[in-house]
Amino acid sequence: MLIKPNEPLAGHTTFKIGGRAALFAEPENLYEVKELIGQAREKSQPFFILGAGSNLLVRDEGFDGIVISTRRLNRISRTDKYVLAESGALVSQILKFGVKYNLAGLEFLAGIPGSLGGVLLMNTGIKERSVSEVVAGIKALDENLEEVELIAAEASFSYRSSNLARFPFIVSASLEAKPVERNDEIKQKINAHISGRNNSQPGGYPSAGSIFKNPIGEAAGRLIESAGCKGWRQGGAVVSDKHANFILNVDNATAADVLGLIAKIREAVYDKFSVNLELEIKII
């Protein structure tokens, strides 16, 4: 297993921001995950599970504990109707697998840069659709580091939320997929979703996707735009001109720059609409 002390975390996040982890580990199997969590507990050290780091802002001070990356826990297999994937499998890898084995139904996730663990925890999706609609079962480690199996309903999925953070580790999940004769339509849908995203989302600079959740019946981006925040800049961080719910790291932004913008946006939106925007990204 790869273990590195004092590892810069910026390179492990899509925002490319953040300080160092006291210890950074890439376990290769569940046994090693249990060892790491066990050790952290013995030493009363905090630990953090890192997926693809695409919904994350790491503070400039870094993380004084063990960061456990799921990068190497990415095996994917199938039965006739299910794709079974470990939590570190990336959405892109799962979709590639679907194309290879003619398994359809997961294409709406195309272009989302996360891993399955993050996707499940966040109930990631687009507009009214989310991963919860294709999850059949989930395997996790409980507080005693025993493996437990859940059916989807036990994850209490709701908009960009689940109750899976109650488990120290999400191990794997089975996703419903439909066997089809040919994969042309799967490929077409994947391409359509990716080009739709390219048209609506800002590219070119590191980000963590949408910063805030959409309030019920509203789009956070619209509120932020109407409050006049588009283009606001603090240090190297800018509120995107294309999609106001994105903050872009345009020039070596620090976490403090991003947190400063977040506070100003919240204040502006509250002053204009009396709406408290809730964070979608996780801050560590």
Ligand SMILES: Cc1cc2nc3c(=O)[nH]c(=O)nc-3n(C[C@H](O)[C@H](O)[C@H](O)COP(=O)(O)OP(=O)(O)OC[C@H]3O[C@@H](n4cnc5c(N)ncnc54)[C@H](O)[C@@H]3O)c2cc1C
């Ligand atoms: C350009 C861009 C576009 C995006 N578009 C969308 C979008 O359209 N829709 C959307 O919903 N999101 C979107 N996102 C946000 C992000 O991709 C999703 O939230 C994604 O599911 C996060 O997955 P991750 O693996 O990167 O999680 P991380 O950011 O690594 O972690 C997120 C949380 O999940 C936890 N976690 C991860 N794996 C495990 C595990 N195995 N066990 C326990 N906990 C775990 C982490 O501890 C953390 O609390 C976008 C992000 C970017 C950068």
